[in-house]
Amino acid sequence: MTSPLLQVRDLRTYFATDRGEARAVDGISFEVLEGETVALVGESGCGKSVTALSILRLLPEPPGRLLAGSSVQLRGEELTSAAESRLREVRGGEISMIFQEPMTSLNPVFTIGQQVSEAIREHEAMSTGPGERGPAAAKRVAIEWLDRVGIPDPEHRYGYYPHQLSGGMRQRVMIAMALSTRPSLLIADEPTTALDVTVQSQILELLASLQTELGTAVLLITHDLGVVAQVADRVLVMYAGQIVEEASVEALFRAPEHPYTEGLLQAVPDLEERRERLAEIPGNVPRATAWPTGCRFKPRCPYAWSRCRDVPDLLRSGRAEQSAARCWLVDEPERRRSGSGFGPGSPDGRREEVGES
Amino acid sequence: MIDEPVGGRAASEGNGGVLLEAEGLARHYASRGPWGAERITAAVEDVSLRILRGETLALVGESGCGKSTTARLLMGLEPPTSGTVRYRGRDLGSMSRTELLEFRRRVQLVFQDPFGSLNPRMTVGGMLGEVLSVHALAAGEERGRRITELLGLVGLGPEAAERYPHEFSGGQRQRIGIARALAVEPDVIVADEPVSALDVSIQAQVLNLLADLQERLGLSYLFIAHDLAVVRQVADRVAVMYAGRIVEASDADTLYHQPLHPYTRSLLAAVPRPRPPSEKPRATELREGADPPKRATGCAYFGRCRHPARDEECSLALPLLEERSPGRWVRCIKT
Amino acid sequence: MLSRARRERGRETWRRFSRHRQAILGLALIVLLTGTALLAPALAPYDPDAQTDIVATRYQAPSVSHPMGTDRFGRDIFSRVLYGARISLSIGFLAILIAITLGTAIGAIAGFFGGRLDTVLMRGVDLVLSFPRLVLLVVLVALFEPSIALVTLVLGLTGWMGVSRIVRGQVLTVREMEFVTAARVLGFGRTRILARHVLPNVLTPVIVAATLGIGNTILAEAALSFLGLGVQPPTASWGNMVASGRDAMLDAWWITTFPGLAIVFTVMAFNLVGDGLRDALDPRRVS
Numbered sequence: 001m002t003s004p005l006l007q008v009r010d011l012r013t014y015f016a017t018d019r020g021e022a023r024a025v026d027g028i029s030f031e032v033l034e035g036e037t038v039a040l041v042g043e044s045g046c047g048k049s050v051t052a053l054s055i056l057r058l059l060p061e062p063p064g065r066l067l068a069g070s071s072v073q074l075r076g077e078e079l080t081s082a083a084e085s086r087l088r089e090v091r092g093g094e095i096s097m098i099f100q101e102p103m104t105s106l107n108p109v110f111t112i113g114q115q116v117s118e119a120i121r122e123h124e125a126m127s128t129g130p131g132e133r134g135p136a137a138a139k140r141v142a143i144e145w146l147d148r149v150g151i152p153d154p155e156h157r158y159g160y161y162p163h164q165l166s167g168g169m170r171q172r173v174m175i176a177m178a179l180s181t182r183p184s185l186l187i188a189d190e191p192t193t194a195l196d197v198t199v200q201s202q203i204l205e206l207l208a209s210l211q212t213e214l215g216t217a218v219l220l221i222t223h224d225l226g227v228v229a230q231v232a233d234r235v236l237v238m239y240a241g242q243i244v245e246e247a248s249v250e251a252l253f254r255a256p257e258h259p260y261t262e263g264l265l266q267a268v269p270d271l272e273e274r275r276e277r278l279a280e281i282p283g284n285v286p287r288a289t290a291w292p293t294g295c296r297f298k299p300r301c302p303y304a305w306s307r308c309r310d311v312p313d314l315l316r317s318g319r320a321e322q323s324a325a326r327c328w329l330v331d332e333p334e335r336r337r338s339g340s341g342f343g344p345g346s347p348d349g350r351r352e353e354v355g356e357s
Numbered sequence: 358m359i360d361e362p363v364g365g366r367a368a369s370e371g372n373g374g375v376l377l378e379a380e381g382l383a384r385h386y387a388s389r390g391p392w393g394a395e396r397i398t399a400a401v402e403d404v405s406l407r408i409l410r411g412e413t414l415a416l417v418g419e420s421g422c423g424k425s426t427t428a429r430l431l432m433g434l435e436p437p438t439s440g441t442v443r444y445r446g447r448d449l450g451s452m453s454r455t456e457l458l459e460f461r462r463r464v465q466l467v468f469q470d471p472f473g474s475l476n477p478r479m480t481v482g483g484m485l486g487e488v489l490s491v492h493a494l495a496a497g498e499e500r501g502r503r504i505t506e507l508l509g510l511v512g513l514g515p516e517a518a519e520r521y522p523h524e525f526s527g528g529q530r531q532r533i534g535i536a537r538a539l540a541v542e543p544d545v546i547v548a549d550e551p552v553s554a555l556d557v558s559i560q561a562q563v564l565n566l567l568a569d570l571q572e573r574l575g576l577s578y579l580f581i582a583h584d585l586a587v588v589r590q591v592a593d594r595v596a597v598m599y600a601g602r603i604v605e606a607s608d609a610d611t612l613y614h615q616p617l618h619p620y621t622r623s624l625l626a627a628v629p630r631p632r633p634p635s636e637k638p639r640a641t642e643l644r645e646g647a648d649p650p651k652r653a654t655g656c657a658y659f660g661r662c663r664h665p666a667r668d669e670e671c672s673l674a675l676p677l678l679e680e681r682s683p684g685r686w687v688r689c690i691k692t
Numbered sequence: 693m694l695s696r697a698r699r700e701r702g703r704e705t706w707r708r709f710s711r712h713r714q715a716i717l718g719l720a721l722i723v724l725l726t727g728t729a730l731l732a733p734a735l736a737p738y739d740p741d742a743q744t745d746i747v748a749t750r751y752q753a754p755s756v757s758h759p760m761g762t763d764r765f766g767r768d769i770f771s772r773v774l775y776g777a778r779i780s781l782s783i784g785f786l787a788i789l790i791a792i793t794l795g796t797a798i799g800a801i802a803g804f805f806g807g808r809l810d811t812v813l814m815r816g817v818d819l820v821l822s823f824p825r826l827v828l829l830v831v832l833v834a835l836f837e838p839s840i841a842l843v844t845l846v847l848g849l850t851g852w853m854g855v856s857r858i859v860r861g862q863v864l865t866v867r868e869m870e871f872v873t874a875a876r877v878l879g880f881g882r883t884r885i886l887a888r889h890v891l892p893n894v895l896t897p898v899i900v901a902a903t904l905g906i907g908n909t910i911l912a913e914a915a916l917s918f919l920g921l922g923v924q925p926p927t928a929s930w931g932n933m934v935a936s937g938r939d940a941m942l943d944a945w946w947i948t949t950f951p952g953l954a955i956v957f958t959v960m961a962f963n964l965v966g967d968g969l970r971d972a973l974d975p976r977r978v979s
Contacts, residue, residue, distance in 0.1 A: 043556040043557065043558065044556055196419035196420055196583065197419065197583070197584075197585070197624060197627045197628055198419065198623055198624060198627045200627065200629075201626075201627040201629070204629070223556065223557065224629065225557070225631035226586075226628065226629030226630050226631045227629050228631070229629060229630060229631050229632055229633070229634060230629040230630075230634075249633070249634055250633045250634055250635060253631060253632055253633040253634075254633045254635075263558065264557055264558060265631060267557050267558050267560070267561035268557055268561075268586065268631050269561075269564070269586040269587050269589055269590035270586065270589065270590075271585060271586045271589055271613070271625070271628055271630060272613075273589075274589055274590055274609070274610075275590065277565055277568070278561035278564055278565055278590065279561065280558070280561045280562045280565060281558035281561070282562075284526045284528065284529070284559070285526075285556065285558075
C-alpha cells in the first residue's frame with residue numbers, strides 16, 4: 001500500500017480568548033493520498049480553516065497553539081516539529097494554498113505578472129533540479145501559466161495590477177501562482193465562495209483539469225455541499241472541532257450516516273423542485289469555548305438518547321467502503337428508523353434559546 | 358422605450374392586486390475619468406415589475422447586475438434617473454410627507470448583513486419600542502405586550518428584549534431584523550439577500566420563518582438573491598437580471614423547468630447540486646466563456662452568450678423584453 | 693433605570709479597563725487630585741494668598757511647617773498647589789466640555805448632512821487649524837481683560853477642531869451602515885436618526901479624545917498663565933506659580949518644581965486613562 005501524501009493525526013489547535021480556551025480543532029485525523037481531492041466541509045466556526053492553517057503552521061502563536069501529540073506528516077516528514085526554514089520551503093513549494101478573497105491575497109502595488117514570476121523564482125532558488133533560471137525565464141514561465149489558467153492575452157495582462165481584473169480573473173492568477181511551483185498538495189480555502197455562480201463553475205473546472213494534468217492532490221475547504229459533490233473524491237464533515245463523518249462523495253450524498261450530515265443535506269433547498277418546508281437543524285452552532293459534553297451534536301440531534309452522554313468514537317460502518325461516523329447510531333442502526341428525523345420546524349410557538357447554547 | 362411591466366396576472370385581475378409597481382425604472386451614476394471626462398454607468402435600466410398581494414417575486418442575478426439598486430429605488434432610498442415607483446397606484450416621487458410616512462409603514466426592508474443592520478447601542482426592546490412610538494402604534498403597557506408578541510412571531514422569547522445585538526447569533530439577529538420590519542405592520546417586505554450571510558442550517562430556519570409569516574400575515578415579498586436554489590424555495594415568480602436589465606421573467610416552475618434566455622440557462626447549469634455524482638444532473642447545455650469585452654450596442658449578454666443561434670444580428674440592436682406567452686417575458690431575439 | 697444588559701456591558705468595559713495597570717494608576721491619580729482640589733480648604737495648612745511677615749517667611753526651603761517651602765511673598769507653596777489644582781482642573785474640565793460639545797456638533801452636522809454645509813464647515817476647521825494655537829490664544833486674550841472665565845472659554849473655542857474631524861469621519865462611516873438605512877426605511881426623522889442612531893455610535897473616540905484633551909488643555913492653561921495672559925496673580929494656578937518662581941529658580945528650586953510636578957503628573961494621569969479607555973472601548977472588541 002502506498003503511504004499517504006499528507007497524514008494528520010490527532011491534530012489539536014487551541015486558542016486563548018477572552019472567554020477562555022477555544023478548542024477550535026479538537027483531535028482530528030485524516031489522510032490525503034497523492035492526486036486525490038478531499039473536501040473538508042462544515043459551517044462557520046467548525047474549525048475547517050484553522051485545520052488548514054495548522055497544517056502549514058500559519059497560525060498566529062500565541063494566541064493559537066498546537067497541542068503536544070498533534071502530528072502532521074508530509075510524505076512521512078513531521079511538520080509540527082520542523083524548523084521555520086524548512087516550513088518556508090514547504091509553503092508554496094510542496095504545499096500551496098489559495099484563499100477565499102483573491103483581492104486581499106494579491107499585493108495591490110505589484111503587477112500580477114511580477115507576482116507570478118516572484119513565486120516561480122522564489123522556489124527555483126530553493127530547488128536543485130535542472131531547468132532554466134533567471135528573470136527572463138521566470139517571466140516566460142509566468143506568461144505560460146497565465147495562459148494556462150485561462151487569462152486571455154497573457155503577455156499584455158502580465159502588466160495588469162490586481163484591481164484591473166475581475167474577481168474570477170484574480171482567482172485564476174492565484175491559481176497560477178499556487179500551481180506554478182508544481183506542489184504535491186493544494187489547499188484551497190473556500191476558493192469560489194466570493195465568486196458568482198457562473199464564474200465559480202469555470203474556476204472549479206479549471207482546478208479540476210489542472211489537477212488531472214499535474215497530478216496535484218487538493219484539500220478543498222468549503223461550506224458548500226454542491227461544490228463538494230461536484231469536485232471531491234472523499235469528504236470529511238466537520239462539526240464543533242471534530243470530524244463527525246468521513247465517506248466517499250457518492251456514499252455521503254446517497255446515504256449520510258451522521259445526523260448532522262443528514263440534517264445539512266435536508267436543509268439545503270433543491271434546485272429541481274420546491275419543497276413544502278425545509279428541514280431545520282434546531283438551535284445554533286455551539287461556541288468553541290464551550291462545546292457540549294458527550295456527543296457535541298447531541299443538543300441539536302433528533303435521535304439523541306441516553307448513550308449520547310458518552311463521547312462517540314469515529315465508528316467504521318459496513319454501509320459503504322471507507323466510511324465512518326462519530327455517532328452511536330452506527331452501532332444501533334435500528335434507532336434511526338424509530339427516530340423522528342429532522343422535521344420541518346413547526347411554524348408555531350417554537351422558541352429559541354437566547355445567547356450561547 | 359418602456360416595456361410592459363413584468364407581472365402577468367395583474368393584467369387580468371385589473372390593478373386591484375398590485376401593491377408595489379415599478380415602471381421603466383432607471384438609475385445612472387456619473388463618474389469622472391482621470392481627465393475629467395464624465396462617464397455614465399447605468400446600474401439599472403428599464404426595469405418594470407409588479408408585486409401582487411400575497412405573492413413572492415424574486416429578483417435574481419449575479420453581483421453588480423442591479424438587483425440591489427432596484428431594491429433601493431423601490432424603497433425610495435434613492436431617486437430614479439427616470440421611471441416611476443408606485444405604491445397602490447400612488448407615485449412615490451410626488452407623495453406628501455404624510456403619504457410618505459404611510460408608505461414607510463407599508464413597505465419594509467430586510468437586510469443581508471445581520472451584524473451591520475442592527476444598532477449596536479440599542480437593546481432589542483429599545484429598537485422595537487422606538488418603531489412603535491414613532492408611528493404611534495402602541496404606548497404604555499400595550500407597547501411591552503406588542504414587543505413580546507413581535508419577538509414571538511419570529512421565534513424569540515420575551516427575554517430577548519433586554520439584550521443587545523452582539524449577544525445574539527447571526528440567525529437570531531436576522532430574526533430581530535425581521536421583527537423590526539414587522540413592527541409597522543407592513544404589507545410588502547423587500548428582502549435583500551436575507552439568508553446569504555447565514556450558515557446552511559440557519560438559512561433553512563429563516564426561510565421557513567419567512568414562509569410562515571407570509572402565510573400568517575398575508576405579506577408580499579420582493580426577494581432579492583443570487584442563490585437560485587434558495588429562490589426556488591421561496592418564489593412564486595422570478596425575474597432574472599443581467600447588466601441592469603430584466604432578461605427573463607415568468608412563474609417559478611416554468612422558469613426552472615424551461616428556461617428560455619441563454620443567460621438563465623447557463624446560470625441554472627452552473628449551480629452545483631448537492632447530489633451523488635452518479636445521479637447526473639440535466640445536461641449542462643450552455644456554458645460560458647471568460648470575461649466578455651464591454652459592448653456599446655446590441656445585447657449586453659452577447660460577449661458571454663453561447664446560444665447556437667447567436668450571430669451578428671444580436672450585436673446590432675438591443676433586444677426588447679417581449680411577452681412570449683401570458684406572464685412569460687424574455688429579452689432575446691433568438692429564443 | 694439601568695437595564696441588565698447595559699450593566700453587563702459596563703462591567704465588561706470596566707473589566708478590560710481594569711486590566712490596564714497604568715490606566716488604573718492614572719485613574720487613582722485623577723481621583724486623588726480631584727479629591728484634594730475639592731477638599732483644598734480643609735487640607736491646606738495656610739491661606740494660599742496670605743502674606744504674613746514677608747521678610748521672615750519668604751523663600752523658605754521645604755520643612756515640616758511648609759512641606760513645599762514658601763515663595764517670595766512668604767506664601768505656602770503646598771497650600772497654593774492645592775488651590776491651584778481647583779483652578780487648573782476646573783479650567784481643564786470646563787474647556788474640554790466646551791470643545792467636545794462644539795466639535796461634536798460641528799463634526800456631526802458636517803458629516804451627516806454633507807454637501808455644501810460639509811465643505812463650508814470643514815474649510816472653517818482648516819482655517820482655524822492653520823493658526824498656531826498659542827498665537828491664537830495670545831491674540832484673543834490680549835484683546836480682552838484676562839480672567840478665568842475668558843481663559844476657559846478661549847481654550848474651549850480653540851480646542852474643538854480635532855474632535856470635529858474625528859466625529860465627522862466616524863459619522864461618515866456610521867451614516868452608511870445598514871441600521872441607519874433601516875431607520876430611514878422605518879420613516880424616522882433626520883434629527884432622530886442623527887441623535888439616536890448615529891451619535892451614540894461615534895461617542896467612543898470622542899470620550900477618548902476628551903480624556904487626552906484635558907491634559908493638553910491643562911498644559912495650555914499653564915503656558916498662558918506662565919506668559920502672564922491666563923490666570924492673574926494673586927489667584928494661584930500652576931502655570932502662574934511656575935512663572936513667578938522662574939527668577940529664583942536656582943536659589944529657590946521648590947517654587948517652580950512643585951507646581952511643575954503637579955502639571956506633569958496630572959497630564960500624565962489623564963493620558964494614561966485615555967489610553968486605557970481607548971483599549972477598553974475599542975469597538976472591535978465589543979462583539
